[in-house]
Amino acid sequence: MKKNLVIVESPSKAITIEKYLGKDYKVVSSKGHICDLATSGKGGLGIDIENDFKPTYRVSKEKKDVVKELKSLAAKSDKVILASDPDREGEAIAWHLARELGLSTEDNNRVTFHEITKPVVLEAIQDPHKIDMDLVKSQETRRMLDRIIGFKLSKLLQNKIQSKSAGRVQSVALRLIVEREEEIRKFKSExxxxxxxxxxxxxxxxxxxxxxxxxxxxxxxxxxxxxxxxxxxxxxxxxxxxxxxxxxxxxPKLPFTTSTLQQESSTKLGYGARKTMSIAQKLYEGVDLGGTTTGLITYMRTDSTRLSDLFVQETENYIESEYGSDYKGQAHKKNSENAQDAHEAIRPTSINYTPETVRPYLTNEQFRLYSMIYARTLASLMADxxxxxxxxxxxxxxxxxxxxxxxxxxxxxxxxxxxxxxxxxxxxxxxxxxxxxxxxxxxxxxxxTEPPARYTEAKLIKELEEKSIGRPSTYASIIDTLQKRGYVTLDKVSETSKTKYFQPTDQGELTNQKLQEFFKKIINVEYTAEMEKDLDNIADGDEDYIQFLKTFYADFEPLVEKAYQDMPKKELERVGRTCPDCGGELVYRNGRFGKFISCINYPTCKYTENADDSLNELEKEEKICPECGNRMTIKKGRFGPFWACTGYPECKHIEPLKAKAKPEPTGEKCPECGHDLVRRVSRYGKSFVGCSNYPKCRYIQKAPKAKKEEEASETSTPTEQTTQES
Missing domain, CATH: 2.70.20.10 (Topoisomerase I, domain 3)
Structure with missing residues (x-):
């Protein structure tokens, strides 16, 4: 017997929704985006600029098996329902799925869930609609802008000053941080x-x-x-x-939007933007409440402070019952000028899911974030x-x-x-x-008098939102990118300080300097904010996206050409030794994982070595690969240096630089599952006590108060964001 196929983004959400829909439905996950712009064509953009910016999409390499399985399931199903997330990215995912599965965009095959609860899911599944192609065009336009600006500026900066990347929003955020640092330097105390x-x-x-x-x-x-x-x-x-x-x-304050949740979570709980969104995603997708899986909060990517009439009525009754009629307030709504208002504010799916009743089913981090969301929403409907x-x-x-x-x-x-x-x-x-x-x-x-304070993560997010730069859903990835590229650091200013502040690195300041010298017309707050309004107009069907892209490109491309002509190339720093392979000079370069030494004749000569002398000394051991017999060398990766076979890619054997320490028993039992508690070391070198039954049990013992937030942050594993800037 054939079933109806429902495709969502998240595997955990799929499990929850399938339980709600019953035996006539099979719910599977696309695991986020299945397609992206190709890296073929002129400039590797995947966009035919001369043919009305026609994009070329390719199924991502890691998603080919996923798409193959979805096609097989779709062929065996009576009906295919596209239920990706209720935002522009989700609409684009639904469109890509329709293209790959041969579905018509004229059919009512799209549903959206603003909260993962049984009544809402059942109601939505009965009211499918067409894919909103205006939303798709808006997302597609944003993606093409990010690709054009990101690829062209990144290639330029890599060639001229060895910076790793630039981006439409990323570079404006960097500009804010650098400008604040310049204000601090120029400040004269009185x-x-x-x-x-x-x-x-x-x-x-x-x-x-x-x-x-x-x-x-x-x-x-x-x-x-x-x-x-x-x-x-x-x-x-x-x-x-x-x-x-x-x-x-x-x-009372208004209910949470994505931005205000990230800000408050940073200042009150000590969670970074990415960690906050990761925890919120789990609360949205569903938690097993003793046999019944349900989402505890509404969709966490929103810029609206609106609450549904049904929820307001339910909460007003709750307030009157629990606190008395004197405590009843009224619903307030104050959206920013740039708000899309596509979804409600971030709120509990039911006011009856009090933090105390759901605490046994949540991790400590989930409980703390949910408690704050619950309290903020409830307070927003109470009296002054x-x-x-x-x-x-x-x-x-x-x-x-x-x-x-x-x-x-x-x-x-x-x-x-x-x-x-x-x-x-x-x-x-x-x-x-x-x-x-x-x-x-x-x-x-x-x-x-004191100079203006450097940006904390919360203050930077607030500034980006107030200036209408980018979208709150992208702030976490923007902040991560700035740090990964080596443009900024996020550090405490003193040993006694608990707050971390952004400071630009030398490379970050150089990058901003060159962008402002050659691309001031594009990389600025006003232009970026105006671009967001244009994207909103495209989403509303009020602006032609091809004409918008043509106007943008006519301004942008001449600036790129001038920069290639006039921007001086930064001289590579000499090491003072010659390459043992070809005799060329050795120079310092900046790589994905930091500074390293290579031959000046790259790519003709691909000799490299570590810039860290201690690693070079360690490498003299001439470690041999146990799998193929080739010499092993020390490479740097995302989590630090490691041994790698020089026979790569034929041999992919790697080993940690140091043997991983075994968990040390503490003699105590886990209060959640009864297994032994052990002391571990995180990938960042932080010591913590957790359950030996990990990953089935994720209990982590609370650290002493002074270190609690820092260690909680270090032991989290954030999920990948679906929206990233190039």
Whole structure:
């Protein structure tokens, strides 16, 4: 008996959805994109620019078996339903699947799931629609832009200055980081002073700050000016001149978008953007809740703060039942100008899935992220927090001092969100107008203006979103790319600091300098933001994508030609030795995994060696490959140096540089499955305690508080993003 075939992106999602749909459906995964632009044709672009930018697609090498299996299943099925993710990338995947499987784009064979729950999946499967070709054109245009800019600029920079790559959004993000560093270098610190009073009444002590002198805001640039004011107020009456009482409300924050989730996860949980999206993906695709698999959050790639009417009603009833009618607020929606609003905000699929009820089924990282998403969504529909605020002014010989205090009188949304917001009451004693304060200590404090802070990951993401650069779904891969290319580092500025900041490397600054010198018209914030609007217009069917590409290319290609002509080539740094194979000079080059030494006559001579002297000493051991007998050499890879056979690619034998340490038993048992706990070393050299039953049990023992976040980050394994910039 034939079945209906449903194709989704993720294998874990396929398992969950097949359980919902029952025996008449078979659900399989495409494992993300199956096609990409070919690397053939003029310039290896896979785009026929002279023929209206006609793209050529090829099934990815690693996906050929997947596509073969999908074709076989499709031929045996009554109907094929394309259920890739509900965004532009997902729409493009559905279109590529339709092309490869011989499906018509005029048929209603496309469904989207905004959350992986049984009612939503069953409802969606009954309402299929056509593939949205406007969304496909928008994604295709973005991909071609990234290919043209990425390939052409990368090839140029590799040839001229040995930089590894450039990209439409990547290079603008690099520009922001470099410009901030330049601001810091140019900044000149200036001295200024403030004058404050410590006032005591009874057992209460509070602070008042000098705000006016003879009715004007004071400007105290040095110690002499501060001492002049202090001389006026010392031993003078400190009198209460006015007291103002008012009520203040504080509204809850809006539900999470992709960007705000990444920012808050970074600052509150210590998770990077890629790690956050990896955890969120698992929560979206489905978690086994004791025999029933269900998605716990809605789709996590969204720029909308909208919540569905059904969810709002369900949550309002929950708030009234759990906290009382006084705690009911209202749904707020404030999307950015550039928001697509294709999906809801990131929210729990049901308000009844409280963090406490699902905790037994989640890893620690999943629980922490889900708890924050749940609390943020619930709080967004609760009433404002209310405060009594008191402002007091004091006069002392023509000098006005101000103090303020506030008291929480109704907790409102903070009842559930106080864990993620710092809120403390500032109390003032009971005061009366005309009252003279006798116990007052007044002093001046010296300060110096500080330069703007470097970007943290959260601040950079916020800046990219506010300036409409790229899409939030791509921020994680952009940040990763900048670090992998060696353009920036993300480090703590001191041993005592817990926060990591971006700093450009010398190569990053050189790359930005050359891009700004020759491509300032293209690689800038305004142009990139305007391009996002054009892509949105294409998605809405309001702009012709071929004409858009023609206009872009007419601006871009002359800049490339001029750069090839005028950009000077960076001289390779000489090592001071000759190549043992051909006698040419040895030079330093930058490779995918860092600096290395090679022959200046490359590619005619392919001799290489490590730039690290300690590795060269180790290589003198003349290690022999146990499989083919060839000499082994030390290569650098993604996770550091390793031994590799020189007979590659015929022999692919490799060995770790050092023997992998065996897990060391701790004598304790895993609280989740009962197996032994062992001490391991992560691929980054960090020590941690985990379950010996890994990967079936992924329990990791909490580190001491000071190291907790760092080690949690080091032991995660993020999944690959489906959207990457060239």
């Amino acid at each position: 001295e200024y002073w403030t004058i404050g009073a410590e006032v005591k009444k009874g057992n209460s002590t509070f602070h008042a700050e000098l705000t006016k002198v003879d009715g004007k805001k004071p400007k105290l640039a040095n110690k002499e000016q501060a001492e002049e004011i202090l001389a006026k107020v010392q031993d003078q009456p400190f009198v209460v001149s006015s007291i103002t009482n008012r009520k203040k409300s504080k509204a 927090a209310k405060f009594n605020v008191t402002s007091v002014k004091f006069l002392d010989n023509g000098c006005e001092f101000s103090a303020s205090g506030q008291v929480l009188i109704f907790d409102g949304y903070s009842r559930v969100y106080s864990k993620y917001e710092k809120q403390t009451d500032t109390l003032l004693p009971v005061l009366k107008e005309g009252e003279q304060m006798n116990r007052v200590e007044i002093k001046g404090d010296q300060h110096f």
